[in-house]
Amino acid sequence: MNIWLTSDQHYNHAHVIRYCNRPFDSVKEMNEALITYHNELVRPGDLCYNLGDFAFKTPEVYLKKLNGSHCLVKGNHDDLKKCQKAGFAWVKDVYGLKVDKKYYFWLSHYAHRTWNKSHHGSFHCYGHSHGDLPEFGRSCDVGVDAWNYRPVNLEQIIEKLKDRHITDHHCNGE
Numbered sequence: 001m002n003i004w005l006t007s008d009q010h011y012n013h014a015h016v017i018r019y020c021n022r023p024f025d026s027v028k029e030m031n032e033a034l035i036t037y038h039n040e041l042v043r044p045g046d047l048c049y050n051l052g053d054f055a056f057k058t059p060e061v062y063l064k065k066l067n068g069s070h071c072l073v074k075g076n077h078d079d080l081k082k083c084q085k086a087g088f089a090w091v092k093d094v095y096g097l098k099v100d101k102k103y104y105f106w107l108s109h110y111a112h113r114t115w116n117k118s119h120h121g122s123f124h125c126y127g128h129s130h131g132d133l134p135e136f137g138r139s140c141d142v143g144v145d146a147w148n149y150r151p152v153n154l155e156q157i158i159e160k161l162k163d164r165h166i167t168d169h170h171c172n173g174e
Helices: 015-019 027-041 059-063 080-086 154-161
Strands: 003-006 047-050 069-073 094-099 103-108 123-126 139-141
Touching: 003 154, 015 027, 059 080, 069 094, 103 154, 123 154, 139 154
Parallel strands: 003 047, 047 069, 103 123, 123 139
Antiparallel strands: 094 103
């Protein structure tokens, strides 16, 4: 099983095309492209963590078209009740993901300057900023606008972040 991360698809949100300068002529074209790009990478047995702003109004319509099992870290545009009914394995505000007893990921819709276990080398994945924030420490925007409108594999994130500076917010590094 592969693990994937993504965020900010904004299915059925026509204005995001203009706001984020997305290369689509219509919301229908954007929706179809995002589904196609997702399914080209994510296999039916894979796990996908969506870090918020999944869809406007009808998340179940889009979720059922996507390969993989899906968990949702809620974003500011996600309706909690609709998302809970849509078919996500779970819906949470934030999530701490342990992988192979070796890696820890702090998953949130929003970027953080510090996060759980950041001073111990953990990684932080977020969305919301649509690729507009400068990179910081071992954190990474996993939104579709930052990854060519596709989800990103967890192994790619590890490779990208593993040699980056560990963020230590403690006084004198203690």
